[in-house]
Amino acid sequence: MRSTSKTPGVLRGYVLPALLLFALPLFGLWFAGHAQDRFDTRVLEAIEPQILRDKSLSETERQDALAFFRSASASEACLGTNEELANFRANLGEACSDAVQFGWMYRLSLGLVVLGVFSTLIALLCGLAAFISRSFQYGSFVVGWNVLRVASAFQVAGQGGLATWLSFWVTALWFQRYSPKLIIVIGLLAAVGVGMVVIAIFKRPSMDFEVEAEVLEESAAPEFWAQVRQLCEHLRTPPPNNILVGIDANFFVTESDIRAGGKTLSGRTLFVSVSLLRLLERGEAEAVLAHEMGHLLGGDTGHGKRLAPKLAHFSDYLGALYEGGMTRPVYYFMVAYRGLFELSLGKSRRASELAADRLAAEVTSGREVARSLVKVGAYANFRERVEADLFGRNEQQQSVAIARRVAHGFAAYAQSEAVQDDLQGAVTPHPFDTHPPLAMRLENVGVTLKPDDMAQTLLEPVESSWVEAFLEAEAIEARLWGAYEARFSEAHDMALAYRYRPSNDEERQHVEKHFPPLEFAAKEEGHEVRLDFAEVSCAQWEEPVRLGQVKNATTAERMFKKYLDLQLEGAGMFKGKRSICLSKLEEGDAFVNAFGNYLGRHRAMEEYQARSSEAA
Secondary structure, three states, rough: OOOOOOHHHHHHHHHHHHHHHHHHHHHHHHHHHHHHHHHHHHHHHHHHHHHHHHHOHHHHHHHHHHHHHHHHHHHHHHOOOOHHHHHHHHHHHHHHHHHHHHHHHEEEHHHHHHHHHHHHHHHHHHHHHHOOOHHHHHHHHHHHHHHHHHHHHHHHHHHHHHHHHHHHHHHHHHHHHOOHHHHHHHHHHHHHHHHHHHHHHHHHOOOOOOOOOEOOHHHHHHHHHHHHHHHHHOOOOOOOOOEEEEEOOEEEEEOOEEEEEEEEEEEOEEEEEEEHHHHOHHHHHHHHHHHHHHHOOOOOHHHHHHHHHHHHHHHHHHHHHHHHOOOOHHHHHHHHHHHHHHHHHHHHHHHHHHHHHHHHHHHHHHHHHHHHHHHHHHHHHHHHHHHHHHHOOOOOOOOOHHHHHHHOOOOHHHHHHHHHHHHOOOOOHHHOOOOOOOHHHHOOOOOOOOOHHHHHHHHHHOOOOOOHEEEOOHHHHHHHHHHHHHHHHHHHHHHHHHHOOOOHHHHHHHHHOOOOEEEEEEOOOOOOEEOOOEEEOOEEEEEEHHHHHEEEEEEEEEEOOEEEEEEEOOOOOOOOOOEEEHEEEEEHHHHHHHHHHHHHHHHHHHHHHHHHHHOO
């Protein structure tokens, strides 16, 4: 049974990671204050013995001097402009430079904390405003996105600078030493993070939306085009400019540009699944079409078209924050805001789906809508089951024949308990909308269907389908299924290469088809390297190293030469280390890339085999 409590998941998945935004600034705030206190203490410890040893001072003057330096801290003298402390400040001289640094880093840390609080308030206000209405949703996201991307850029720059400063002072203050390499590495990471974020802010997102489909010209299905126009006329909304036919388990409509068959289509585009149309009576298909046209009438597609570029830009920006390394705390904060916005987006989309269902019921009937929902949901779930079963198999398939398996097995599935389990929580798959559960949608159109009614709906033969109105339906379907099944077979074939720990010649040949034995020539004899799916060997080594032995693999430069260092499992620091001088290979970079791929395959295989053993 699925848990209905989402609070722990939201807390762990979004809220707690978002709080990492404050981790470094708060540490910087504390450390700068701590460093100032240490500075004040050291100065006072140096001054007090001098006052106590000064015989020219009377006891009263000595006590007055001690009271003065105990009440006026060195950092206060360095950072202030008080004339009474001018002599104190002058006597401190260059020592004040440290206190000035601590003061500036304290202000920077405090500024980052304040900026974080401000960003949190903006995220909450904009996120909550998105629940008010669709217009508020768009406006709040535009405001939130524009404000937060600038604020997050300042956070990245500020935290990068703070991290670089801390990389020196933490070790210098606590251990009286510092590491130039550490400072350089942190500084470079910070600079890379800032650069990636700045580029992402101004980079134009890719808006290519491509589907595997063919354009349905009006001459190829005049009756169907006429029916779509009639529905649009009834709904008083302009008809689609384009109709696409495919084999995906859904129908959808969009106003965004879409690529299909090497063409870019603009305007209103309707996608229909020829595979699903075969399951639907004409009236049921018309209910689906009326539902999709309802999205056009209700402005759902227009709203999506306006919002899509900004969501795409946000996604690219999140990618840059994630890849930036040191920018991860800012990434988690922005992900939390995106999650809050997605909640409002899901709420409005579910409302739009229910409204489109009601509109379709008015145009056709609640019964037609209900039957179409059951058929589409059942087909989508069964096809997913078939594909998951095929992809999960550990033997090569001569022919995946997904279309045939779905067609031949659907009747048995319709009579099984599995179909009821699937439909209880079924949501119709859709690339643009979050659909409500089937039970809610049926209630919304005033129809009650018992499990037996659903089974009967799925088993009844289709008397008249709109596929009959397509002149080349079979040819289109054959081409699309052929291309899809070929891609599926290729993906499954590659997956097997990542799963096999070869136990026979057939499995070994399959792995070697994708990960063949490789030889990398050396610039001088005696340094050649060989690599296969199981091990790596170097002419200088006494024996090969199995990939399963490799704990870590890193590149490093020593004496102006580049090396690949392998740390082996279950061995000491020195005995368990192997190195390959990449500079002595003719194609050192190619070897590193190949080694990474082969090691990745081996680890994926080990993980898969471990999961399989646990499940057995």
